[in-house]
Amino acid sequence: MIFYKTEEEIELIRQSALILSKAHGEIALLIKEGVSTLELDKRAEEFIKDHKAVPSFKNYNGFPFSLCISVNSTVVHGMPSNYILNDGDVISVDCGVYFQGFHSDCAYTHAVGNVSDDITNLLEVTKTSLYHGIDKAIEGARLGDVSYAIQNYAESFGYGVVRELVGHGIGRNLHESPEVPNYGKRGQGLKLQSGLVLAIEPMINLGTRYVVQEEDGWTIRTRDKKPSAHFEHTVVIRKDKAEVLTTFDYIDKAKQQ
Template sequence: MILIKTGDELRRMRDAGRIVAEILALLSEKIAPGVTTLELDRLAERECRKRGAKPAFKGYGGFPFSICASPEDRVVHGFASDRPLVEGEILSIDFGVVWKGFHGDSAVTLPVGAIGAEKQKLLDVTRRSLEMGIAQAKVGNRLFDISHAVQSYVEKHGFSVVKEFVGHGIGRGLHEDPQVPNFGPPGQGPLLRSGMVLAIEPMVNAGKGGVKVLEDGWTAVTLDGKPSAHFEHTVAITEEGPQILTAV
């Protein structure tokens, strides 16, 4: 069942989203060669607690960290580690909080120092595909209008969407109905209504779309070893159009 949020619930979700955006911005400023993702994880948790919020991921299904830190060919759900980041890599950070009973969830992929043109294109296309999906998150559209907008933009630029992991509804639960695929035919799926809140999150591979999960049971990597990018926003569907709750 897709839950419709009240005005008060949306206000709390905006607050949760603002906290996510603020902390992701702080983490983004710290990314540089030599920094470890474990340092970033600890910073995220400190900043979260400072604001009176709770990290949404830590302990969720047994996940051991506050952020998902996924460099290079890691697609999503990567573990923070003490390995220093290396110049030329890209790093995806997925982060969420719980604030007054409601969740915010967002992800970015960022360069570690200077990166090559193909990696920069991957980041630009993935970010833009999220924007294209959000533009379709409006009253009267169908869910797969979002999906199709993402997929068609990504594939037009020669990249592949990941199909094993998808976006989701969000609210009191981190993952609510409906699932939000990054692929599919337009004009299909549930009708979008005011008060729905969706976490839209394209995961895009530079090579083929296939992924596998490592032995830790969480970390997903590309099958061909090529890099992957991930961008996400929590988006409210309103009569005035889509509202990004996790924008800075």
């Protein structure tokens, strides 16, 4: 079942998304060589709870952390650990916030120190592909239009578009219908209507699209062990232009400090 949100519900998701976006900014301040990914998780949980909200991911289907932290060849669902960030690493931070009965979801992939041009380009293309998808997330379009826009842009650079993992509806539940693949055909799939809130999240690999799951049951890695990138926004379908409820502005400000 697909749940369309009222303006009052969208406002609550917007408030959730603001806390989430600010949490991402706090995490971005800490990302540098010598910091453990567990430290990032601890700060995120503190910040979210200080704002009278709850980390959406913690204890979700048994996941024990507030953040999914995916480093280098890990695509998504990586677990925070004692791993110390190194110069040249690429780290995806995925976080969700539950506030006043509603979830929001957002991810950003950071470069640690000096990374190769290949990594820089992968991050830029993945981030841009997210906005290509958002541009198509308008009333009257089809879900396949969003999916195609992401796939077409990313694959034009020779990157692999992960197919096993997808975006999703979001609201009172962290994951709602419909699924939002990052690949597809224009003009196909669900007809988009105003009030539908989606988490759109391209996961793009430097190499092939193929992934494997680690024995921990969570961590998803690229099969060829090449780096991957992941960006995500929570957006609401509107008549002429999607409204993006999460923002990377706080991350951008943190990076300027």
